[in-house]
Amino acid sequence: MIQDTRYKIRDTSGQLLVEAVLAIALLGILAGIIGMAVNVSTQTNKASGKKTVAVALAQEAIEAVRAIKDNNETTGRGWNKIYEKNKGSGNTYYPANTVPLCGSAIWCLVSGSEEIVKDGVTYTRSLYIDNVCRDAKNGGGDITATGACNETTNFNDPSTQYVRVTVTASGISDIIVEEYLTRAKNETKVWDSDDTIPETTFKTGATCSSTKVTGSGTSALIELSSVGGGC
Numbered sequence: 468m469i470q471d472t473r474y475k476i477r478d479t480s481g482q483l484l485v486e487a488v489l490a491i492a493l494l495g496i497l498a499g500i501i502g503m504a505v506n507v508s509t510q511t512n513k514a515s516g517k518k519t520v521a522v523a524l525a526q527e528a529i530e531a532v533r534a535i536k537d538n539n540e541t542t543g544r545g546w547n548k549i550y551e552k553n554k555g556s557g558n559t560y561y562p563a564n565t566v567p568l569c570g571s572a573i574w575c576l577v578s579g580s581e582e583i584v585k586d587g588v589t590y591t592r593s594l595y596i597d598n599v600c601r602d603a604k605n606g607g608g609d610i611t612a613t614g615a616c617n618e619t620t621n622f623n624d625p626s627t628q629y630v631r632v633t634v635t636a637s638g639i640s641d642i643i644v645e646e647y648l649t650r651a652k653n654e655t656k657v658w659d660s661d662d663t664i665p666e667t668t669f670k671t672g673a674t675c676s677s678t679k680v681t682g683s684g685t686s687a688l689i690e691l692s693s694v695g696g697g698c
Contacts (some may be wrong), residue, residue, distance in 0.1 A: 521642040531562035559593040599627040
């Protein structure tokens with residue numbers, strides 16, 4: 468007896484076609500998943516690279532502010548160049564060290580923010596300075612706040628300043644670095660231990676030829692100065 472196999476062949480062909488379509492669809496899905504994973508990995512690596520650069524730029528700004536603070540040159544004490552700046556987040560600055568902006572190749576603070584391009588990515592950098600409040604007068608006690616001090620429960624410490632640096636770029640969260648600066652490292656001299664120091668620069672019992680008042684109210688400072696070197 469001869470069996471008719473035409474229908475069986477057709478059924479088998481149809482099954483193979485369905486399996487082929489399913490296989491192609493599955494491959495397409497897998498390819499999409501792999502592509503997404505590769506894209507996510509690439510974007511993650513790019514974001515990580517951006518963050519690394521942004522952190523370096525923020526740290527550079529902090530180091531620049533430290534350099535300004537510690538630089539006691541003939542044109543003025545470094546601490547005053549920090550302390551006398553307008554305070555608060557509404558008064559931003561950026562560090563520069565070029566002759567057109569600073570007058571010489573030393574670090575200075577320029578009003579506004581700056582754009583820095585690294586590897587085709589634009590970073591925006593700025594910083595602001597604020598006063599520091601402590602829970603005791605005359606720079607004593609602990610830091611309790613920054614900004615305006617009420618002079619009742621917290622008191623302005625003119626020897627400490629708060630600096631906040633922000634660096635932004637597309638595709639990453641803002642990088643923020645904060646630091647409290649003090650003028651403890653500014654150069655001082657033991658006036659009565661060096662016979663080469665003129666009397667006008669504070670050996671024991673000497674007087675200063677002039678003073679300079681910086682600021683006003685409870686935040687005022689008195690800077691001692693004299694002709695031929697300063698006190």
